[in-house]
Amino acid sequence: MKIVVLDGGCYSFHSQNRNRIVRINLPNYNCESKTSSMNHGSAVTKIIDNYVQESTIISVQVFDDNQTIRARNLASSIKKSINEFHPDIINISMGTRSDRDGELKQAVNYAVDQKVILVCAADNSGAISYPAFYRNTISVVCNHRVKRIKSFNVVYNNWIDILAYSGHFSVEINKNQDWLIGSSFSTPVITAIISSIWSEKLVRQGNFIVKIKKIMSQMQHSNGSFNLKYHNIANDLLTSKDRAIFLPLNKEIFTIMNNSDFVVPHIISIYDYHTSSKIGKTTADIGYTSYVPKQVIQDMRGIDWESKDFNSVVLGHVKEISLLLKKDLLSEIIEKCNKYKKKFMHWI
Incomplete structure (x- = not known):
């Protein structure tokens, strides 16, 4: 060897x-x-x-x-x-x-x-x-x-x-x-x-x-x-035909969005948890040179899971947010994706 x-x-x-x-x-x-x-x-x-x-x-x-x-x-x-x-x-x-x-x-x-x-x-x-x-x-x-x-x-x-x-x-x-x-x-x-x-x-x-x-x-x-x-999450294969929401707004999500060779789905919306100071601002407002600089950051409690505007969810790390909110955010989002038939990709 x-x-x-x-x-x-x-x-x-x-x-x-x-x-x-x-x-x-x-x-x-x-x-x-x-x-x-x-x-x-x-x-x-x-x-x-x-x-x-x-x-x-x-x-x-x-x-x-x-x-x-x-x-x-x-x-x-x-x-x-x-x-x-x-x-x-x-x-x-x-x-x-x-x-x-x-x-x-x-x-x-x-x-x-x-x-x-x-x-x-x-x-x-x-x-x-x-x-x-x-x-x-x-x-x-x-x-x-x-x-x-x-x-x-x-x-x-x-x-x-x-x-x-x-x-x-x-x-x-x-x-x-x-x-x-x-x-x-x-x-x-x-x-x-x-x-x-x-x-x-x-x-x-x-x-x-x-x-x-x-x-x-x-x-x-x-x-x-x-x-x-x-x-043991089976991430779905996302393509350019998919329309995804991204959450929460952390460095993993920014990394994905800023690597245009990696981002395959069309970015529909970006969400963050409700106590975040980023809510209501654009990615450009908070100093990031983003792949989608004009996107307004929204409160993730307002996600309309029944909406036909998106068919996929890209999720970043959520451990810290789960501890803050005192709930298993990952399991909750997986259940939502299953219920409303949304594709799912988790950034481990």
Whole structure:
């Protein structure tokens, strides 16, 4: 098993599981700075080392202290690492907010052609990030309902594939003990789990990413605290012929609307909860450069579910609002959609 970690580089350390650790800390490997703290990359590499055995883990420095990289450089790093190291899996615990030229998409497709699995961290906030957004990757986001490190839940009909551990990781980095949290550090655990089910026969099959998800759904370590009604939602496929209302007005909804390549349904209305200060304002009024700047934000209590003006609902995160309103808003909206025959897409 050979795993490449595209990250911030790695400090030298001794493997606890007889893994071979290879460090490629070269500034000219698409890294735009000659300096890197290497803390992030070291943590990701050590987490993988904790959960795999007798493998080769190649840590490649591709970003600097700011933990940023351009889409073009990341795409180039993916291709270069495949050609140079011939890995089975590439862990990418970072991403970019755009892929305007489609170079990351090309790199993802190249990885699939070469039978390489890309395991990518999604943005902690739920915003679209690349390459995790592309369907030929395994995209991972930490979720507060996953309480154990090796627990996870497989998601279908969403660009997010895996809900992973959201707690703290205790990692020794350069002789200091750090406590870390986030999708960046949940992702290497999923990489390790995928390495345990990898086989040459598996990746030689067509659409092997789908098959990996199927295997993981059969073996998933659910900690028993999942509300299946909440997580096992079959999102409807929305098309340009659909007319949708969007709610509530949070950053997930803004992300969807501001990514015109992702927004497929026509946006009919935008709603927010009744105590929001945004009610009655337009998206332009509150300082967002939105896909629909002239839309007036309405009180979600006024949704006319019998209206023929919309046939779909796009729902963002509602946990905080549910706590505020002291009711299960997600279940309520699902019931409304079922009753009035509305299509439904939930942004997990």
